[in-house]
Amino acid sequence: MDLHGIDLNLLVAFDALICERNVTRAGVRIGRTQPAMSAALARLRLLLKDELFVRSASGLQPTPRALELAAPLGEALAAIQRTLDFTQAFDPLASTLRLTLGLSDHPAFVVLPPLLERLALVAPGVTLRVRAFTAREDALALLDAGEVDAAIGVLGGSTPRIPTLPLFEERFVCVARKDHPLAKNKSLSLDAFLSGRHLLVSPEGDGVGHVDVRLAQLGRKRDIAVALPQMYAAPAIVAGGDLLATLMAGVVRASGLAGALAVLPPPPELDLAPVPFVLHWHRRNDAHPAQRWLRGQVAQVCAAFGR
Numbered sequence: 001m002d003l004h005g006i007d008l009n010l011l012v013a014f015d016a017l018i019c020e021r022n023v024t025r026a027g028v029r030i031g032r033t034q035p036a037m038s039a040a041l042a043r044l045r046l047l048l049k050d051e052l053f054v055r056s057a058s059g060l061q062p063t064p065r066a067l068e069l070a071a072p073l074g075e076a077l078a079a080i081q082r083t084l085d086f087t088q089a090f091d092p093l094a095s096t097l098r099l100t101l102g103l104s105d106h107p108a109f110v111v112l113p114p115l116l117e118r119l120a121l122v123a124p125g126v127t128l129r130v131r132a133f134t135a136r137e138d139a140l141a142l143l144d145a146g147e148v149d150a151a152i153g154v155l156g157g158s159t160p161r162i163p164t165l166p167l168f169e170e171r172f173v174c175v176a177r178k179d180h181p182l183a184k185n186k187s188l189s190l191d192a193f194l195s196g197r198h199l200l201v202s203p204e205g206d207g208v209g210h211v212d213v214r215l216a217q218l219g220r221k222r223d224i225a226v227a228l229p230q231m232y233a234a235p236a237i238v239a240g241g242d243l244l245a246t247l248m249a250g251v252v253r254a255s256g257l258a259g260a261l262a263v264l265p266p267p268p269e270l271d272l273a274p275v276p277f278v279l280h281w282h283r284r285n286d287a288h289p290a291q292r293w294l295r296g297q298v299a300q301v302c303a304a305f306g307r
Contacts, residue, residue: 008080010047013040015077017052018070021059030224032052092123099294100129102142102151105203105231106170107277108132109254111152114301122297134203143282147192149291152298155276161283165295167302169274172210177239183188183262190220190267197225199245201234211246214270235261248275277302 016026017037027037045052048069053060062070090097103112112130119126131148133139136156142148143162153165174193176183182192195211207227215221223241228234235255238245246266252258266272279298285291 007043009041010044010072011073011077011256013037014066014069015074017041017060018062018066018074021061022052023060032285041175090293092126093291094125095123095290096125096127097290098127099290100131100148101294102131102139102153102280103300104133104139104153106251106254107152109232110250110305111167111298111301114225114304115298117302118297128305139280143280146282149285150279150295150298152277152279155278161220162280163283163286165279165299167277167279167299168177168305169252169276171274172246172266172272174244174246174264175238175248175250175252175265177241177242178244178260178262180244180262182244183264185264187236188264188267190218190269193244193267193270194220194222196244197223197242199237199243200224200227201229201231201245201247202227203229203231208244209246210272211266211270214272218269246272 012030012222013032017023020026020029023037024034025040027034032040041053048065048066051063052227053062054064055061062295088122095170108130119128131142133151133153136153139148139151139153140159140162143151155164155166167215174188176196180196182196185192198211200207200212202209208225211222212224226237228237231247231251232255234245235257236245238241239257239260249263252261252263279295281291281295
């Protein structure tokens with residue numbers, strides 16, 4: 001059977017006939033006249049090559065073929081209705097939708113826990129699925145493909161099809177183990193900073209961080225002993241060894257190891273700008289009520305970071 005171009009009204013009529021087993025009552029159910037329902041039944045019989053309903057003393061009786069179609073077509077119509085409701089109105093308290101959020105490593109640690117706590121209160125039936133990404137290009141690909149409803153990561157270049165909303169910034173700090181020889185200083189000179197061996201966090205695996213770019217501009221270079229992509233492994237490595245690391249302050253806080261680390265401002269010469277984290281989404285979903293609501297929840301959660 002070729003359903004290409006099928007009139008959806010025929011399926012609505014079929015569902016009403018299955019429910020009512022009477023042409024007149026089925027018409028009342030969906031707001032159509034008895035002749036219109038009879039015409040719809042005739043078209044359905046032609047389309048599906050089956051009588052579908054036969055008259056009996058107790059009303060219309062569905063044929064085996066009609067019974068076979070009843071459940072899947074009913075579910076399909078219900079899914080269509082949910083989709084239409086989804087795009088026209090969104091009630092978070094009553095919703096059982098699944099939304100998908102793309103997260104880079106750091107937002108997964110600092111945004112996701114309070115966001116899930118909030119959703120459990122305001123939208124207990126909503127399911128949140130998380131997709132991980134590293135590079136901003138990966139986030140754009142997920143958004144373009146419709147695989148995520150929104151994504152949180154670092155700010156990249158401007159792309160008209162992908163709007164962004166600033167969420168929070170992370171400043172850089174230098175960390176060493178609590179009893180490291182440099183930890184007794186309240187601040188680090190550039191020479192003291194360069195006298196130690198360093199751990200580099202490079203999520204994209206290019207072996208170059210913000211610190212190294214700035215040092216190159218100054219004609220200097222640091223001694224990198226370890227380079228790794230997992231930023232949340234860094235505090236534990238630093239706390240248990242002699243390495244220095246320059247990390248986002250939020251990583252240190254979220255690691256649970258702040259008490260085992262000396263936290264110092266970077267040397268002033270490095271002049272490291274904070275890292276901005278933003279919410280990305282696709283412009284085609286600008287007006288989508290559920291996705292707009294999700295973006296609002298994320299923004300409210302992140303607004304608390306600056307308090």
